[in-house]
Amino acid sequence: MRKSRVYGVVSIVVVLVMVLTLCYSYESVKSEVIVRFAVELNDHSSAFWVALDKGWFSEEGIKLDYKVFSTGLELATALTRGDVDIALACVGPLLLARDRGVKLKLVAMMHNHGYAIVVNPSKVRDLSDLNGKKVSTSGPGSPAWLLLMLIKDRYNLSLEIYRMPPFITTTALLTGKIDAAALPEHYVTLAESMGAKVLVRSQSLWPTMPGSGVAVTEKFLEKHRDIVVKIVRILSKATKYIRKHPDEAARIVAKYLASDVGTISKSMSYLDYVTHINVKEIQQYINYLVKYGVLRRNLSVSEFIDLSILGDKS
Secondary structure: OHHHHHHHHHHHHHHHHHHHHHHHHHHHHHHOOEEEEEEEOOHHHHHHHHHHHHOHHHHOOOEEEEEEEOOHHHHHHHHHHOOOOEEEEEHHHHHHHHHOOOOEEEEEEOOEOOEEEEEOOOOOOOHHHHOOOEEEEOOOOOHHHHHHHHHHHHOOOOOEEEEOOHHHHHHHHHOOOOOEEEEEOOHHHHHHHOOOEEEEEHHHHOOOOEOEEEEEEHHHHHHOHHHHHHHHHHHHHHHHHHHHOHHHHHHHHHHHHOOOHHHHHHHHOOOEOOOOOOHHHHHHHHHHHHHOOOOOOOOOHHHHEOOHHHHHHO
């Protein structure tokens, strides 16, 4: 009888251990978060490529799945579909997504600048020569498009504008199908290396022009603020690494972009890699997109940015 009781107690303990183990396993699986990143396939996202290569996301326990997009406007479409938790993209497309109902917040920057007008040197020598020329850029709202609009207005130019993604634009420019193009880096430097001429960079027209940023859906931010803080901390670490070790950073980025190290190194030198958000310049960006009819309403900058994450990450 005593043995039966002992066996009974042991059986109950074993069952309880199994139940607790299963419950723990279930909770672990249920609580595992895979962060869905959308990333522009260029050197604007250099901090992401460096952090990925160094294994810094894994070190912090961040599990991620990322998809790349050739333009920020394509990436904004993915945001609209709800396929993304965190987007690394140019400010313009992020504003477009917000304007179209995507609830997101800009929580950090990736860089400033990185846009230019490149030309066929046999057809265009200076800005006045652009008048009446065929010029390509990506869609309305993109930084390259905005740069082109600012130049068009400042110099009172009449342009024949075509919409093409950067990788097609470069070929069209070099084959003479267009005369000039507004492009983002690294395509600017790539086109230059193939014979195009850089006519003007964003630094000359808008000295503090915002580039790309880190945007998080409000839903993800509300549920996983701790993860967002970690990610911004990692990207900030990568940004500091880029500034301190530009040559090694260029080698890493070139690997992910399947590009020549020399081209990427030169291209990255034209970007100012930062995480700080300049609220005044973001508001100026909004004002420009409202002026040019890209945004349907005049967004308040407070609707778009959340500065608290940058404070928490330190």
